[in-house]
Amino acid sequence: MVGALLLREWKILLRARASIVNPMAFLLLSTLLFAIAAPQLVAEPSQQASGILWVLVLFTQLLSLDAMFRRDYDSGTLEQSLIMADVPFVAVLIRIFVQWLGTGLVIVIATPVIGPLLGLSWSAVPGTMLALLLGTPALSLLGSIGAGITVGFSRGGIILALLVLPLFLPVLIFGTDIVNAAGAGLNYTAQAYWLALITLVALIVSPFAALAGLRISVEMQ
Amino acid sequence: MVGALLLREWKILLRARASIVNPMAFLLLSTLLFAIAAPQLVAEPSQQASGILWVLVLFTQLLSLDAMFRRDYDSGTLEQSLIMADVPFVAVLIRIFVQWLGTGLVIVIATPVIGPLLGLSWSAVPGTMLALLLGTPALSLLGSIGAGITVGFSRGGIILALLVLPLFLPVLIFGTDIVNAAGAGLNYTAQAYWLALITLVALIVSPFAALAGLRISVEMQ
Amino acid sequence: MKLKQKLKEYWHKLGSPRWFYQITTNWVTFFGGSALLLLVTGFVWALAFAPADYQQGNSFRIMYVHVPAAMLAQSLYIGMGVAGFIGLVWRMKLTDVAIAACLPLGMVLTALALFTGGVWGKPTWGSWWEWDGRTVSTLVLLFLYVGIYALREAIPDADLRARASALVSLVGTVNIPIIKYSVEWWNTLHQSASFSLTEKPAMPAEMWLPLLVMVLGFYCFAGHHVLSRMRLEVLTRESSSRWVAELMLNKNAVDGTPQTSTTDHGKG
Amino acid sequence: MTDALTLQFDSLACQRDGRALFAELNLTAPAGTCVELLGANGAGKSTLLRTLAGLHSQYQGTFQSPPAVYQGHRLGLDELLTPLENLAWFAGLESCVFDQTKALALAARLGILALAHTPCGKLSAGQQRRVAMIRWVLSGRRLWLLDEPLTALDTHAQAWLNEIIAEHCQSGGSVVCATHTDLSVPLKTVLNLRPPPEQASW
Amino acid sequence: MTDALTLQFDSLACQRDGRALFAELNLTAPAGTCVELLGANGAGKSTLLRTLAGLHSQYQGTFQSPPAVYQGHRLGLDELLTPLENLAWFAGLESCVFDQTKALALAARLGILALAHTPCGKLSAGQQRRVAMIRWVLSGRRLWLLDEPLTALDTHAQAWLNEIIAEHCQSGGSVVCATHTDLSVPLKTVLNLRPPPEQASW
Amino acid sequence: MYFDSFAEFLQMGNHGLYVWVAYGSTLLVLLSAFFITRSMARSGEESIRWAILSRQVEPKNES
Numbered sequence A, B: 001m002v003g004a005l006l007l008r009e010w011k012i013l014l015r016a017r018a019s020i021v022n023p024m025a026f027l028l029l030s031t032l033l034f035a036i037a038a039p040q041l042v043a044e045p046s047q048q049a050s051g052i053l054w055v056l057v058l059f060t061q062l063l064s065l066d067a068m069f070r071r072d073y074d075s076g077t078l079e080q081s082l083i084m085a086d087v088p089f090v091a092v093l094i095r096i097f098v099q100w101l102g103t104g105l106v107i108v109i110a111t112p113v114i115g116p117l118l119g120l121s122w123s124a125v126p127g128t129m130l131a132l133l134l135g136t137p138a139l140s141l142l143g144s145i146g147a148g149i150t151v152g153f154s155r156g157g158i159i160l161a162l163l164v165l166p167l168f169l170p171v172l173i174f175g176t177d178i179v180n181a182a183g184a185g186l187n188y189t190a191q192a193y194w195l196a197l198i199t200l201v202a203l204i205v206s207p208f209a210a211l212a213g214l215r216i217s218v219e220m221q
Numbered sequence C: 001m002k003l004k005q006k007l008k009e010y011w012h013k014l015g016s017p018r019w020f021y022q023i024t025t026n027w028v029t030f031f032g033g034s035a036l037l038l039l040v041t042g043f044v045w046a047l048a049f050a051p052a053d054y055q056q057g058n059s060f061r062i063m064y065v066h067v068p069a070a071m072l073a074q075s076l077y078i079g080m081g082v083a084g085f086i087g088l089v090w091r092m093k094l095t096d097v098a099i100a101a102c103l104p105l106g107m108v109l110t111a112l113a114l115f116t117g118g119v120w121g122k123p124t125w126g127s128w129w130e131w132d133g134r135t136v137s138t139l140v141l142l143f144l145y146v147g148i149y150a151l152r153e154a155i156p157d158a159d160l161r162a163r164a165s166a167l168v169s170l171v172g173t174v175n176i177p178i179i180k181y182s183v184e185w186w187n188t189l190h191q192s193a194s195f196s197l198t199e200k201p202a203m204p205a206e207m208w209l210p211l212l213v214m215v216l217g218f219y220c221f222a223g224h225h226v227l228s229r230m231r232l233e234v235l236t237r238e239s240s241s242r243w244v245a246e247l248m249l250n251k252n253a254v255d256g257t258p259q260t261s262t263t264d265h266g267k268g
Numbered sequence D, E: 001m002t003d004a005l006t007l008q009f010d011s012l013a014c015q016r017d018g019r020a021l022f023a024e025l026n027l028t029a030p031a032g033t034c035v036e037l038l039g040a041n042g043a044g045k046s047t048l049l050r051t052l053a054g055l056h057s058q059y060q061g062t063f064q065s066p067p068a069v070y071q072g073h074r075l076g077l078d079e080l081l082t083p084l085e086n087l088a089w090f091a092g093l094e095s096c097v098f099d100q101t102k103a104l105a106l107a108a109r110l111g112i113l114a115l116a117h118t119p120c121g122k123l124s125a126g127q128q129r130r131v132a133m134i135r136w137v138l139s140g141r142r143l144w145l146l147d148e149p150l151t152a153l154d155t156h157a158q159a160w161l162n163e164i165i166a167e168h169c170q171s172g173g174s175v176v177c178a179t180h181t182d183l184s185v186p187l188k189t190v191l192n193l194r195p196p197p198e199q200a201s202w
Numbered sequence F: 001m002y003f004d005s006f007a008e009f010l011q012m013g014n015h016g017l018y019v020w021v022a023y024g025s026t027l028l029v030l031l032s033a034f035f036i037t038r039s040m041a042r043s044g045e046e047s048i049r050w051a052i053l054s055r056q057v058e059p060k061n062e063s
C-alpha cells in the first residue's frame, strides 16, 4: 500500500514539477523582500536573523499547507481514499510526509544559502539546519490538522493560518532559541530534545486529528 | 450592472462572515510571530518597524489573493461572467475592489493597532496609514494579474507568490520610505505621489491583464 | 461500587434533555443570584474599600477586574475543550451549545484581559504593551478563540459545525499548557523582565479577599450565561414535545416565570 | 435581424493539443432551429460548444454565431447564494433588470419554488440544473449552447427541458445541444461529429 | 459469506439539516441483485448512497452493508495521472496487487485503450467515466454504489455499463444504482424513494 | 471607605482614568453579555410558545 501511494505522489510531483522548486524560490524571494524593506536588518550577522528565518519558514509552510489536500479534495480523490483505503491513516500520513519533503526538507537544504543572506553567521548554520530538521516535521504534522478541517472552504487560507499558527508557536520558540544558541556558541541539547519531543507528540496525535478533520470536510462537500 | 454585482459580493461577504475578520486577525497573528521570533526587533520604536509592517502587509495580501477568483472559478461563475457580462472588465474590477476592501482597507484601519505593536512610533502612524491607503490598491490590482493566471492551478499559492512579489517591489520601496520619513518627521510628498502614480498605472493596466489571464485560465479548464 | 453506579445513572440522565432542563432550573437561579451578589459586593469593595498598593497606588485596583477576566478566559477555553471531548466521544449534541456559549464570552473576556492589562500597563510599565510570557500566551488564546469562531462561521451545517469545533477546541486545549510554558520559558531566557508577573506579592487579606469575591462572581456569571443558553437550546430542540408545551403554556398562564427571578440582577 | 441569428459554420474544425477532433463542419441553421449535436465520447462536442461560446480558441475554419448562453458541466451558480440571488446576478451581468415575477413563475413551473430562498449549495444535482434552466430563459440571448443538459434531470424535468427548448425555438431562438439522449423537440437538425477523414500529417 | 453480502435496511431514513428526506426504507437484497434507486430530483438518492458509503452520518434506522465501491459525481481521478496510474493507485489503496493486464483488457473493451497513457485531465467527460468503470471492476469489493453512472456516456458506453453491472451481479456482487434512466440488467429490484408521509415532529 | 472624599474616589490618585476605563469596560462586557443572552432567551421562548399555540389551534380548525 505504502509503495503504491508513494509512487503516485512522486509522479504527481514530477508532473507538476514547479512544486519542488517553488518553496525554495519563495524563500529566496521573501529574503529579498526583507533585504529591501528592512536593509538594516540583514546588513550584518545579527541576532535577529534566526527570528526572521523562522518566520519565513512559517509563512512558506502556511502557503503550502493550504494546498496539502486541496487538489485531492477537488478531484474527489480524497473522498475515495477515505472510503477505499485499507488504512486511511496511512494515506494521510503519506500525504503529510510528502508535503514535508516538498517544504521542510527543501528549507533545510536551502538554509546554507538563505541563512547567510539574512545575516545568519556561518557558525550558526549547522545548528539552524538541525533545528529545522527537528522542527519542520512538527509544522507539517500540526499543520495537517488545520489543512484537513479547512480544505472544504474556498477562503480557507486565512482561517487555516488562524488555526495553525498558535500551534506552531512552541516550535518557533525552541527553534529560534537553538539558532541563537548555535550562533553564540552555546549548548543547545536541551532545546533540541524539546523540539524532538514536540515532533514526536505531533506525529502521534496529528494524523488522527487530520483524518477526523478530513472526514468532516468530506461530509460537508 | 455595477449595482447587481456589488450586491452579490456583499451578500457573499455576509454569508461567509468570517472573511472580514480574518485578514486583520492574520496581521495580528504575524505581528505576534515576529515579536516572538525576534523580540529585539519590536522591543522599542525602531527604523525596521516600517519594513516589517510592509512585509506583513505583502504576506496578508498574498494569502488573500489566492482566494480572489478561486471560488468563482471552481463554481463556473467566472466562466459565465466572461461569457455573459456586458463589460467583463467591470466584473473583474469589482472583484478586485471587493478584495481590496477585505484586505487593504482592513489593514489601513488596523494600522494604529498593529504599528505600535511592531515598534512603530506613534508619530509615524498617520504617514503609514496614508502610505498604505495609497499603496494597497496597487497591491490588489497588480496581484489580480497573478491571481487570474494561476487560478487554474491547484498549487497556485506559491507560483502566485513568485509571479506577483516582483510586481510588488516598487510599492514596497516607496511604502517603507514614506513610513521611515514619517517616523523621522521628514516630508514625504514626493514618495506619496509616486505611490499614487503606481496605483493609477496599476488601475489602468491590471484589470485588462487580469482579464486576459482569466481567459487563459478558463480556456485551460 | 454504589457510587460508580450512581455516577453512571447520572451520566445517562445528563443525556436526557428534559432532566437537564429541570435540574438546571435551580442552578441558573443560584448562579445568577450569586453572580449578582458577588459582583456588586466585589465591585464596591474593590473600588472603594480595598487599600491601594504602596507602590502602584490606585492603579492596583485594576487587578480586581484584570485577573478574574484572565482566569475566566482560560477556564472557558478549557471548558470548551472538555465539551469538545465529550461531544466527540459520546456524540452528545448539547455540548455544541456549550461550546457556542463559551466561545463569544471567552473571546470578549480574553480581549478584556488584554485591554485591562494594557490599561494597567500604562501607569505601571510606562507602555501599553510589553512582549512578555503572560501577554503573549493571552494573545495566542485570543487567536485560538478567533480561529474557532471563524471556523464555526464558515460551516453552515449544524452537525458538522459541531464536530469540527469540538475537534479544534480539543486540539487547542492540549496545546494551551504547551504554549503557556514554552512562552514563559522563552521569556525568561530572552528578556530578563523588569517586572515579574509570576511572583505573587504577599498580599494582605484585605487585598486578596475582594479578589476572591470578584473571581467567584465572574465564575458564577459564566455559569449562568452558559447554562441559560444551553437551556434555551434544549427548549428549541424539544419544542414539539409534550413537556415543553406544558411548561411553556403553564408559564404563560402564571406569568410569574421562574426565569424572571434570575434575570433581574442585570440592573445591578 | 434574422440574419444575425443564423448559426453558420464554414468548414469548422476544432483542435485539442494541435490534433483535429472531427471532420470539418458546414452548417447553416436559421433562427428557430434546435441543432442536436451527436457523437461518441471524445468526439469533440464539448469542445465545439466551448469554441462557439468563445472559451476555446484552437479551431480552423470560421463560424458566425450571435452572443450565446453557454451551459457547461460547471453550472455557474454560487453555492452561498440562493437561486433568486444567482438569477439576479446573471441579469445584472447582462445589465438587464431582473424580472423576479417571471423568475418565480418559472421556478414554480419547474417545481423549485419552495427552494427559491435556499442557498444553491444545499440543492441536489437535479435541482441545481433546474435553476440553470431558468437562467437560460431569463437571459435575453437568442442562442443557447447546452452541454448534456439532460444530466441529473428526472423524468418530469426532462419533459420540461424539452418544452422550454421548443418554446425558445418557437419564439425565434436557436439551440445547440450536445446530448446522448434524443431530444423530443420539433424542427430538430442533427449534427453528427465524426472523426476527421485522415489525421492531417504535418 | 453470502450473508455478509446481503444489503439490508431497517427503517432507514436520511436527514439533511435535520429534515427527513424520504419515507423509511426496508430492504433485504441478497448477493447478486441490482437495486435501482429511483426518485425525483431532490428525493435523497445521492444522500442515501453517501450514507451507505459512510460519507454521511445524519440518518436514523440501521443498515447493514459490506464495504463498498462508491462512485459520486466527482470521479476521484487525478488529472495529472494517466488512467493506468490512477487505477494502480486505487489498487494500492486497497493493498491489492495491480493487475495491469486485466486493466488493459478492460480498457480495450471500453474503447479507451489508446488513452491509457494520456493524463486524465485531457480526457472528455465520457472517457473519464469509462476509466472509473474499470476501477469498479478491478476493485475487490462486492458492493457497488453508483450515483447516476449513465451520465455523459454515449450509447456504446451505456450498453457496456449494463453489461458490466450484469456480470458483476452474476458473479455474486451487488449494485445500488441511482438513476433516472432504466438500466437493462436482469434481477433488478426497484427501490423508489418517496417523500416521508408527514414531517416527523420531534 | 478607603477614600476621604468623592472627588478623591473619582481621582484615584492620578490613576482615575485608567481605573475607571478598566472597570467601565468590564461592566460593559458583563452587562452586554447578560442582556444579549436574556433577549435571546426571551425571543426564543416566545417563538417556541407561538409554535406550540399554533400547533394546538391547527388540528381543531381542520376537524
Ligand code: HEM
Pocket (backbone or CB within 6 Å): C063, C066, C067, C070, C071, C074, C113, C114, C115, C116, C117, C118, C120, C121, C122, C124, C125, C128, C129, C134, C135, C136, C138, C139, C197, C198, C199, C200
Ligand atoms: C496586556 C497586558 C497583560 C496581559 C495580557 C495579562 C495577562 C494576565 C494573565 C493571563 C494572568 C493570569 C491569570 C491567572 O490565570 O491567574 C494575569 C495575572 C496577573 N496579572 Fe496580568 N496581564 C497583563 C498586564 C498586567 C499588568 C500591567 C500588571 C501589573 C503590573 C498585571 C498584573 C497581574 C497580576 C498581579 C496577576 C495575578 C498574578 C497571579 O495570580 O499569578 N498584568 N495577567
Ligand SMILES: Nc1ncnc2c1ncn2[C@@H]1O[C@H](COP(=O)(O)OP(=O)(O)OP(=O)(O)O)[C@@H](O)[C@H]1O
Pocket (backbone or CB within 6 Å): A220, D121, D122, D123, D124, D125, D126, D127, D152, D154, E016, E017, E021, E039, E040, E041, E042, E043, E044, E045, E046, E047, E048
Ligand atoms: N449539502 C446539503 N445541505 C442541506 N441540504 C441538502 C444538501 N444537499 C442536498 N440537500 C437537500 O437534500 C435533498 C436530497 O438531496 P440529494 O442530492 O440526495 O437528492 P437526489 O435524490 O440525489 O437528487 P438528484 O436526482 O437531483 O441528484 C434535496 O432536497 C436537497 O435540497
Ligand SMILES: Nc1ncnc2c1ncn2[C@@H]1O[C@H](COP(=O)(O)OP(=O)(O)OP(=O)(O)O)[C@@H](O)[C@H]1O
Pocket (backbone or CB within 6 Å): B220, B221, D016, D017, D021, D039, D040, D041, D042, D043, D044, D045, D046, D047, D048, E121, E122, E123, E124, E125, E126, E127, E152, E154
Ligand atoms: N484539456 C484537454 N486537453 C487536451 N485534450 C483534451 C482536453 N479535453 C479533452 N480533450 C480531448 O479532446 C477530445 C474531445 O473532448 P470533448 O470533451 O470535446 O469530447 P465530447 O464529445 O464532449 O465527449 P463526451 O461525450 O465524453 O463529453 C477528446 O478526445 C479528449 O481526449
Ligand SMILES: [Mg+2]
Pocket (backbone or CB within 6 Å): D045, D046, D047, D147, E124, E125, E126
Ligand atoms: Mg462533453
Ligand SMILES: [Mg+2]
Pocket (backbone or CB within 6 Å): D124, D125, D126, E045, E046, E047, E147
Ligand atoms: Mg443526486
